[in-house]
Amino acid sequence: MNRILILGAGTAGTMAANHLRGVMARDSWSITVVDQDDEHHYQPGYIFVPFWMKPDRVKKSRRNTFHDGIDFVEASVSLVHRDRREVELADGRTLPYDWLIIASGTRPDPTLVEGMGDGSLWGKKVHEFYTLDGSVALKSALEEFTSGRILVHISEMPIKCPVAPLEFAFLVEDHFRSKGIRHKVDISFVTPLDGAFTKPVASKELGGLLKDRSIRLAADFAVERIDNDEQKLISYDGRELPFDLLVTVPPNVGQQFIMDSGLGNDAGFVPVDKHTLRSLVDDRIFVLGDASDIPTSKAGSVAHFATEEFVDNFIAATEGKPLPNSFDGHANCFIESGRGQAMLLDFNYDTEPLLGTFPVPYAGPLSLLKPTRLNHLGKLAFEQIYWHMLLPGRPIPISSHMSMAGKRKPKE
Ligand SMILES: Cc1cc2nc3c(=O)[nH]c(=O)nc-3n(C[C@H](O)[C@H](O)[C@H](O)COP(=O)(O)OP(=O)(O)OC[C@H]3O[C@@H](n4cnc5c(N)ncnc54)[C@H](O)[C@@H]3O)c2cc1C
Structure with missing residues (x-):
């Protein structure tokens, strides 16, 4: 039996498992997916939870998302041993593989900015919406907020769904407008980019919309730290932005096991060929979704388009043939x-x-x-x-x- 092992059962890992189960013969190929828990989240829903969406609506048991013939192991991955084609789990078990698909995504790490995750205001006046718990806590903070300065902030790039902070800025503006207290709330969009978005046309349109909604834009803001006593966001070039509520996107990094296994770059993302999603250092490894270093948005749509291109490439790889498809970063x-x-x-x-x-x-x-x-x-x-x-x-x-x-x- 040939063994396919997929690390991560989020968007990319689940799609890959289901696609592959449809094309890989069951009597000669096993498919095993590992994830640290049994809760699949529809992450685009996190943006709505602070406003109107019920938290339970974004969750489903992972077990219900797999086709028959896919084994699910609920455990945390701690190391990949490429030399012996084996994955070590945190509970001490090991899983051998013939082909490995890494789909472990990215995670927000608020400890990487001084005064953020370790600050006294974290969860009180400094919030995030990149986790479900964070979105739920932010809902309460917004309900209590009646006037003052709100900063919607991106710590650094890349982040998954780079437009999500803009969405939050527009939605929070609309929220206070509907409540009739918009005139009491000052909203700024604070970004390390030189405009509202990365590329000129989108940056102009999105920047125009920020202006129409009277949302200030603080660009080129490379955050150094949060001053919890003074309630200020401080940049390396000495700019200080006071806030009553800071809604931040912490730095997004790859998973610890990627770093510990020597598979990642400095931020923990796995270098791959951007057209085939195949690891640059190991032919038996493909990387799907946010976990790779491909130069396009980290997004569910990218995971989906890339997975569709990947399937034929994977089959060809297992047959020792040239890979037929070239992903364009859609x-x-x-x-x-x-x-x-x-x-x-x-x-x-x-x-x-x-x-x-x-x-x-x-x-x-x-x-x-x-x-x-x-x-x-x-x-x-x-x-x-x-x-x-x-x-x-x-x-x-x-x-x-x-x-x-x-x-x-x-x-x-
Ligand atoms: C607020 C927000 C809004 C978004 N909106 C959109 C949108 O509108 N459109 C869009 O296309 N995308 C959107 N996205 C992005 C999208 O959700 C992600 O890009 C997508 O989920 C990436 O899929 P993935 O499989 O790479 O990672 P994930 O779906 O995050 O899955 C990674 C999986 O790996 C598991 N894992 C990690 N480490 C380990 C370990 N050590 N052991 C075992 N398992 C592990 C995790 O538990 C997780 O299940 C949004 C994201 C956020 C946060």
């Missing part, structure tokens, strides 16, 4: 923009997010980089698509390769 992300609307981004390694319509030229029906009601309904529908189409590995009518159809190139 990402497709809705951005909640408040007022019951959302924007949509569609881009890849080579093409920045552009204006236009999606997926059909002129007809859309979705609009790129413009807030519309239909985009918002698309974002809400995505939750059901995630659970019932993407995770089980069912086909959806969006190509894993980015298309230029409907996109408008900026004038030179």
Whole structure:
């Protein structure tokens, strides 16, 4: 029996297991997935939990997300021994493999900024929404907040879903507007980037929307520390931003076992060939989802498109053949923009997010980089698509390769 071992049963690991179970013969291939717990979270739901979504709605038992013929091991991974093709678990067990798929994602680490995770204001006036517990605690903080300065802050890049902090800024602005106290709340978006987003067209559109909503933009802000006594966010170049509520995205890093196994770069992400997702140092290892170092957004959509491209490559690899598919870095992300609307981004390694319509030229029906009601309904529908189409590995009518159809190139 050939053994496929998948580390991590989140978005990428679950999709990969289900796709592979459909194509790898059951009598000659076993598929085992390891995760540290049995709770699969729909992470895009974290953005809504501080406002209206019930926390239970984002969770499902992982066991219910796998097709038959997939073994699930609930345990924490502590080391990968590449030399003997074996994974060591924290409980002392070992799992041998012939082919390893790393899909262990990324995690927010608030201890990496001085005064953040270890500060007296953590969980009181300094909050995050990149974990379910964090989103729930933030809901309470928002309910108590009636006036003052809010900073929505990104500590450093890369982070998963780089648009999520912008979404939070737009949603929190809308929240206070609906409560009739917007005039008492000063909101700033604080980012290490030189604008609202990474690329020029998106940065201009998103920066324009921040301005329309009277949300201040503090760009190029490389955070040094949080002063808990003075309630200030302080940058390396000496800027100080006072706050009454700081909603931060802590640094996102790879998992400890990646670092301990010598598989990661400085931030704990695994270097791979960006077109095949195959490890640069070990042909028997592929990396899917946020755990790799590919230069596109860390996003569920990327995990999905990449996994679709990966399957044929994996089969070819097991047969010793050249890998047929080349992943282009395709990402497709809705951005909640408040007022019951959302924007949509569609881009890849080579093409920045552009204006236009999606997926059909002129007809859309979705609009790129413009807030519309239909985009918002698309974002809400995505939750059901995630659970019932993407995770089980069912086909959806969006190509894993980015298309230029409907996109408008900026004038030179
Ligand atoms: C607030 C927020 C909003 C988002 N919104 C969107 C969105 O609108 N659209 C979008 O496309 N993406 C969005 N994302 C990003 C998306 O959720 C992730 O990119 C996606 O889940 C990545 O999949 P993954 O499988 O790589 O990682 P994950 O889904 O995080 O899975 C990693 C798994 O590895 C397991 N694991 C880690 N370490 C170990 C260990 N040592 N032992 C055992 N198991 C381990 C974890 O328990 C976890 O289950 C959002 C994320 C957040 C936080």
